[in-house]
Amino acid sequence: MTDLRHFIWFNEPDCQSVEIAGGKGASLASMVGQSLPVPNGFVVPSDVMEACVDADKLRALARAKDFKGAMKLVEDTAQVHDTVLEAYDTLGGLVAVRSSASAEDSEAASYAGQQETYLNVSGREAVRQHIIDCWASFFSERAIFYRELKGSLDDLRMAVVVQQMVDAEKAGVTFSVHPVTRRKDRMLIEAVFGLGEQVVSGEVTPDHYVVDRKGRKKKEDTPHGGVLTDDDLVKLTNLAVQLQKHYGVPQDIEWAIREGNVFLLQSRPVTTL
Missing domain, CATH: 3.30.1490.20 (ATP-grasp fold, A domain)
Incomplete structure (x- = not known):
């Protein structure tokens, strides 16, 4: 021992x-x-x-x-x-x-x-x-x-x-491949103001963004009025591309943003594909 x-x-x-x-x-x-x-x-x-x-x-x-x-x-x-x-x-x-x-x-x-x-x-x-x-x-x-x-x-x-802990101003999840449509040229990003546990637990309906692999918006549904800026979307997309390349499979990524900086809290394989 x-x-x-x-x-x-x-x-x-x-x-x-x-x-x-x-x-x-x-x-x-x-x-x-x-x-x-x-x-x-x-x-x-x-x-x-x-x-x-x-x-x-x-x-x-x-x-x-x-x-x-x-x-x-x-x-x-x-x-x-x-x-x-x-x-x-x-x-x-x-x-x-x-x-x-x-x-x-x-x-x-x-x-x-x-x-x-x-x-x-x-x-x-x-x-x-x-x-x-x-x-x-x-x-x-x-x-x-x-x-x-x-x-x-x-x-x-x-x-x-x-x-x-990150004192998150906004947080959420990124799927490096769209988990519903399964399109490999699209990502789904979900975001809320505050802690991301609200998204993971399903407590609240997050803002939804569908983006291409450069972070450009293709579709959005923003009940919170637009949690993420275009710059946030690009940063999150770039990290998701990097993580999928690193692990070799599509990733489900939890993140938090504080003062414009993205912090990664978890990355795991997308099991629904």
Whole structure:
């Protein structure tokens, strides 16, 4: 257990491993490796939770689909190492604490929404608690149901991302290929004022922009009066082109804009194509 690493920064090579950092963490690290604009952060590696709980008992509860028992075991016994909280001190301020399962966000299946994400988290105690909450969410009724269909109930690999929050003025998602029409010469960009979780969760109807691969508008529907400028659309399109080229497949990209600067928060394969 002395070899166990309790956190890995995005810019470390190991962080690009899905096995270690989960789908979300590895994607962020890969973007950092391409010098793309990603807010700083680190990952609690996927083997840490298993090392700090009774893993055999936890697997037995998961196999029995006793989601309440499994979540309680994690909540009552999991420990977050002090070095993780020291790493948080280095970031400082508000962070997002996000689940990052090792099986998620593959081309075959997107696990988006199966585990928890916590935004605007501040202070050591809140970070510690939300890391444990992310681990516990891996055993929610919905997560266990989905994992039985798409993965393995024996799998305890759950990494957690801790990342600086962007105080977004506007945010949203970009699909580097139109997910409905499937036209490869068109992208769909959805945007709202404020945090992008409103788009991801479906809380509000975002502004919709269909653009070509140069960022030129072909169609728009703007219930919010036009969240994005033409310059924003060009920046977002250029990043989407770069990300699709980097990963080799169409991407579903979450982003935020602050003072005209685009920050990338996540990129995963579009699974609907």
